[in-house]
Every structure is written in C-alpha cells, then in structure tokens.
Amino acid sequence: MQTKIRNWLLSTLAVAIFAIVGCNPQATSAPTDSPSASPSATASVPAVVPSSPQANNLPRLEGKATVVMTVKGSPITIEVNGTDAPITSGNFVDLVDKKVYDGLVFHRVVREPQPFVVQGGDPQGKNPNFPLEQLGTGGFIDPTTNQPRNIPLEIKPDKASEPIVYSKTLESKNPKLKHIRGAVAMARSAFPDSASSQFYFVLADQPFLDGDYAVFGTVTQGMEGVDKIQQGDRIESAKVTQGIENLKRG
Template identity: 70%
Template structure:
C-alpha cells in the first residue's frame, strides 16, 4: 500500500453530469487509501468523459455506477463495461486498492477483508446511507480500481463489505436523474488537494 496515494483529511470534488454539479465530500480520515485513490484519479482527469454503465432503480432504488475507463471509447459496447480499471501510466499495470473499512470506535481501518471475514460485529464508521460514494469491486476484496457507485437509498446490507469513502453533499437530484450511458462531463478537486500524498 505504500505506493498508493493517500488522502490525509478531507477533499471536495465537483462532478458535472448532464450540465449540473454533484458535490462530493471525500473522507480521508476514515478511508485514506480509498479516498486518496479517488482524488488522485479525479486530479489526473481519469473520470472526464467516462460513462455510468450500471443504473439500478428497480425493484427499488439501488446504485448508479461508473468509472470504467473503457467507457471513454463510445465503440466499447455497454455490455463489456464494468470490467475495466485504471491503468497506471508509470507501471502500465492496473492499479488496485485494498478493501478498506474502518469500524466505529476504532482508529484504524480493517484491510483486505470484509467485516464478516474479520468477525467484526461493529458498524463501519462510513455507512451506506443515501448519497454514499463507494468503490465497486469484483468478488475479490482487493479488486477495486477506478469504478465507484452512488447509493440511491440506505443500503445497510452492503455495510462492512464495500468501502464507502465519501458522501454527496449537493446534487442528489442530479444523480436521481442519471440514466445508463450518461457521461461525467468533468470531475475536479475544488478543495483539499494539498491533503493528497503520493
């Protein structure tokens, strides 16, 4: 993990979708590696032009997911999206971040295992409430790269299994209107970039 960016403190990211801003407070106090990865990718322009490839509102509101860099290419079919991650230009390898979830009452996150696997009974400090921003991953705990999702509702069954790293503070109405295929026009770090340590 020493080679991964970390966020020491908080940062604010403004994402523009369908011409409207979404403001995200990114929390490096409880998820320094996950938050650092996201802020670093925003700062590198990785999310500019990327599509939301997974939108689940039925049978009840669930998630809006994006962040697959393959989606910048309009020729890549939607069905193939959800498999790509950030390829680090310095190593030409995909960058993965470990599963990182801090239990309430603890000073340190738990890494590389879900709360069930670690036999932790506590709630996570950062919960899947409506507006939570978290990392998407495959079955393997340490498989998150660049894909993230917005929680459209409180999703307590995901707590302790997926890493929340921030919350939408403005623009949930914009997220509620996102359709599959909509793109992130731009994402900018508007404050807290000095808290990013590479």
C-alpha cells in the same frame, strides 16, 4: 409476511448482482450467492495497513477533499473522507486530479424494483465505440508502470479511532462509513483487494452492503442530479475544488 419475504429475496438478489460487476481487468467474478470471495474473507479483528510496496506507493488523502462532478450540466458535490478511508479516498482524488473520470460512462443504473445504485468509472467507457453492455470489467492502468492499480478493501469500524480493517470484510457489519443515501463507495469483484477506478452512488439506504464494500465519501449537494442519471450518461468533468493539498501520492 409475504412482503417481508419478498424484500429479503430482493435484497439477496441485489447482493448477487452487485457482487459481479465492480472489478478490474484481472479479477474474477464473485460467487452469485455472496458479496465476498469466501467465508475466510471475513474478520472481526482489525488488520494492519498493507505493507506491500504497491500499498506503500498508493496515494493517500490525509484529511478531507471536495470533488465536483458534472453530469448532464448538473454539478454533484462530493465530500471525500480521507480521515476514515485514506487509501480509498486518495485513489479517488488522484484519479479525479488526473482527469481519469472525464468522459466516462455510468454503465449501471439500478432503480427498479427499488432504488439501489448508480455505477461508473470503467476507463474502457472513454472509447465511444466500446459496447455499453460490456462495461464493468475495466480498471485504471497506471501509465508510469503500465500495470493495473488496485487498492485494498478499507473499512473502519464504527467508534474506533484505530486501526482500520484492510483486505477483509467487516464481520460486525458496523462500519463508520455506511451505505446511506448519497454515500459514494468503490465497486469491486469477489477478491477484496480488486477495487480500482469504478465507484457508485447509493440511491437509498443499503445496510446489507455495510462492511463488504468501502464507502469513502458522500454527496453534499446535487443529489437530485444523481437521481436523474441514466445508463449511458457520461461524466462531463470531475474536479478537486478543495483539499488537493491533503493528497499524498506515495
């Protein structure tokens, strides 16, 4: 019984810690007791694709793509799933193609008391003089508009072909793309539509995150390289090796 209580407390603490780190420059931190902004942010009824001009102009991945990310000389192959997460995947592939991730730092690595996540993608980390402990609040600024690019929370319910849930967490906690070991997902703040460029690798199955954060890919080769990433390590390069023709930039 004590072991079960301890594991529950660890999971709850992990949710609280995770909720306050992934964000964009404009976002506010989530409450420390919940991964979502408020109870009203959950819904079991799928919503339509966002119709705002910003959402319409976001990149989309129509199909799949392969990204190879190199860290400390080790290639990490990621299959990006635009079939089940087209906006989230399109954003990631577009940023890879723009070389946004090259040179960025993994600012958050959690392996104790149990394997959790490896997180990076804050553009502020490209500056070698930027303090590591202050990373985690930055997002991609589109140079064509000089405005932050944020993407809607995008989660597809399991065994559902259409539609995808946008801008709301999934109350059923049963998404098609789950937080299993090797999954790649977007970090965000309490505001559902605050994801930008920060992403994380999942080090062990984390089902309590399912339905709250958008998984968009999985590591197909090189997970041993992910397991070796330490806080402060940099992405040497990230390249789209297959599927760039599936990227539609809006």
